[in-house]
Amino acid sequence: MEKIVDRLASGQTLVDITKDKKMPSYRSVTSAVAADEELWELYRKGRILQAEYYADRINGLAMEPLPSEGDPRLLNAEVQRRRLEIDTLKWTTARNQPFGIRDKKEDQPQTQTFSISWAGGDTAISANEDDDQVVH
Numbered sequence: 001m002e003k004i005v006d007r008l009a010s011g012q013t014l015v016d017i018t019k020d021k022k023m024p025s026y027r028s029v030t031s032a033v034a035a036d037e038e039l040w041e042l043y044r045k046g047r048i049l050q051a052e053y054y055a056d057r058i059n060g061l062a063m064e065p066l067p068s069e070g071d072p073r074l075l076n077a078e079v080q081r082r083r084l085e086i087d088t089l090k091w092t093t094a095r096n097q098p099f100g101i102r103d104k105k106e107d108q109p110q111t112q113t114f115s116i117s118w119a120g121g122d123t124a125i126s127a128n129e130d131d132d133q134v135v136h
Helices: 002-009 014-019 026-035 037-063 072-096
Strands: 115-119 122-126 132-135
Touching: 002 014, 002 037, 014 026, 026 037, 037 072
Parallel strands: none
Antiparallel strands: 115 122, 122 132
């Protein structure tokens, strides 16, 4: 499992890793991960690090200059290809790493709400659910 985690962390997909004859099948890996808490933790860390790799890959794709010359249609096709790859990597990163590299919910930026309500002619203004102020 540690070899699989290392390969995930280097950006490889589980499908590609399990195509290697020296590795267990995809189904064997997912079954083992589902059945064993320790393997799940290792696998989860690999997926989190894979998302970090993908974030760096996204930045590389976005910052890589386009060829200075060439058919405008081919340049446009390259821009569209990069956009598709970036969108796919963003989706995968958000799924694999919803709480950041440390995978801790408390590290996420806290969402703030702002609500105004009327009850009996008073206006209640709140920056969050626990802190109501009444304004007349």
